[in-house]
Amino acid sequence: MRIPCEVVFSRFKANSRQAPVPSKPKKGFVVLQRLRQTPPQYQTTIAVEGDKTGNKFDLNKPPIILDNFIRQGKITLTFQTTPAVMVCINKACPEALGQLIDCIKKISKGENVDIEKVKVKRSDFKPSTITVTIQQDYRNQMKACSDFLKTLKIEPIDLRMPDRKWIECRNITTLILNENPIGSRNSNLDVFSKLKQLQSLELKNCSLGKLPIPALCDMVKGLPITLTSIDLSENQIKVFPPLFHLIQLRSINVSFNNIRYLPSRIGAFQNLNHINLSQNSMTSLPYIFPKIPTIQHVGLNANDELVRLQEEVGLLLVRKITTKVDGNDYTHDGGVDTLMTIASNAIHRDINRNMMIASRNFWPLSVRFQMDDLMYEKPGVSALEMCTNCLRLRHIRV
Incomplete structure (x- = not known):
C-alpha cells in the first residue's frame, strides 16, 4: 500500500519536556508493507524526497492515530519509538487513509493483512507543477515530467508543436500553452488525446487558424471527455470547433476569431456556464x-x-412557423430551421465530400459558412437545427 501525501515530522527529544519542532512540509509517501509471512511482521515507511527509506517504523507497537480530519485528507501518526516520532500527513486521499487505518487496526489485533508490495522510486518525487518561462530551459524542465505532474504552463517561448513528452504526464489536469504557435507545423496534434485526465486547456493565440480544417477538427474531436474548460480565443478559426462530445464543458472561450455560424448542437453542453463569442x-x-x-x-x-x-428583425425571430420537409414536421417551439440550414444539410446528405469541397466555391456565402460546419462530419447523417423542445437531433431523410 502506497499513499502519496505531504509529510511533516515532529521528533521528540529523549528526556525533554519541550514540544518538538515540526519540520517543513515535504512531498512524500506513506508505505505499508509486509516483511515476512511467519510470524507476520509489518512495517510503515514514511518516504520523503532525499530520504526514501530512512523513516521506517515497525508495527509491533501500533502508532497512536488521530483521525479527526480524515475527510480533509489529514491524519497524525505518533510512533512509540525511543524517542517518539509524530508524523502529520496532509493532502492525501481520504479513502486511502481510511484503508491505511483499517489495516493498522487489524495488524494491532493480530490479524493477517494481505498487502501488495510496492516500491518508491526517485522519479516519484518529481513536481506537480511545471512553469516554463525561457526556451533554453524547456528540455531540462521536461525531464521532470511524471505521473505527479498536474499543471504544465508554458509561457510564450515560440513552441511550434505539441511535445510527445507530455504523454508521460498521464495525470495532468491543466495545460496552458497560450501564445505559442503550435498550429504552425500541423504536427503531433494527437498528443492532446493522450491526456486522459485533462480538465483545463488554454490555447489562446496558438495559430490554430493556420491548420487545415480537417486537422483542426481531428484534433478537437480527440480531446478527452474530462475537459471542463477550453480557451481557443485569438486563433482566427473560421468554424465553431466540433467540441460536442465534451459534455462536461462548463466554460468555452472562442472570442476574437472569424466564426460566423453557431450550430444549435451547442445544446449538447448541458453543464455549460459561460461561452464567449465576442469579436467574431x-x-x-x-x-x-x-x-x-x-x-x-x-x-x-x-x-x-x-x-x-437583431435590430432589424427584433421579435420576429421568435415567431413559430410551420415547416415540413419530406412529410416531417420541423417546427420548433423556439423557432424554425432556416431554409439555408435545410439546404446545407440536404447538400451534405446527397453528395460526397470531394464534390462538396469542389462545389462550395459556387455556393452563396450564406450557404457556404454553414457547409463548413458539415464538411468533415460523417457523410449521410446531417443534423438539422436542434429542437429546443426535446433536444433531439432531427435529420433529413432521402
Whole structure:
C-alpha cells in the first residue's frame, strides 16, 4: 500500500519536556508493507524526497492515530519509538487513509493483512507543477515530467508543436500553452488525446487558424471527455470547433476569431456556464440557449452583423412557423430551421465530400459558412437545427 501525501515530522527529544519542532512540509509517501509471512511482521515507511527509506517504523507497537480530519485528507501518526516520532500527513486521499487505518487496526489485533508490495522510486518525487518561462530551459524542465505532474504552463517561448513528452504526464489536469504557435507545423496534434485526465486547456493565440480544417477538427474531436474548460480565443478559426462530445464543458472561450455560424448542437453542453463569442462575425444565433439549464453568461460583444440583425428583425425571430420537409414536421417551439440550414444539410446528405469541397466555391456565402460546419462530419447523417423542445437531433431523410 502506497499513499502519496505531504509529510511533516515532529521528533521528540529523549528526556525533554519541550514540544518538538515540526519540520517543513515535504512531498512524500506513506508505505505499508509486509516483511515476512511467519510470524507476520509489518512495517510503515514514511518516504520523503532525499530520504526514501530512512523513516521506517515497525508495527509491533501500533502508532497512536488521530483521525479527526480524515475527510480533509489529514491524519497524525505518533510512533512509540525511543524517542517518539509524530508524523502529520496532509493532502492525501481520504479513502486511502481510511484503508491505511483499517489495516493498522487489524495488524494491532493480530490479524493477517494481505498487502501488495510496492516500491518508491526517485522519479516519484518529481513536481506537480511545471512553469516554463525561457526556451533554453524547456528540455531540462521536461525531464521532470511524471505521473505527479498536474499543471504544465508554458509561457510564450515560440513552441511550434505539441511535445510527445507530455504523454508521460498521464495525470495532468491543466495545460496552458497560450501564445505559442503550435498550429504552425500541423504536427503531433494527437498528443492532446493522450491526456486522459485533462480538465483545463488554454490555447489562446496558438495559430490554430493556420491548420487545415480537417486537422483542426481531428484534433478537437480527440480531446478527452474530462475537459471542463477550453480557451481557443485569438486563433482566427473560421468554424465553431466540433467540441460536442465534451459534455462536461462548463466554460468555452472562442472570442476574437472569424466564426460566423453557431450550430444549435451547442445544446449538447448541458453543464455549460459561460461561452464567449465576442469579436467574431456572427450573423445569427440558434434558439437553444434558454434550454441549457446552467447557462449564466453568453458573450456577444463586437459581432456587428448580429447586432444589426437583431435590430432589424427584433421579435420576429421568435415567431413559430410551420415547416415540413419530406412529410416531417420541423417546427420548433423556439423557432424554425432556416431554409439555408435545410439546404446545407440536404447538400451534405446527397453528395460526397470531394464534390462538396469542389462545389462550395459556387455556393452563396450564406450557404457556404454553414457547409463548413458539415464538411468533415460523417457523410449521410446531417443534423438539422436542434429542437429546443426535446433536444433531439432531427435529420433529413432521402
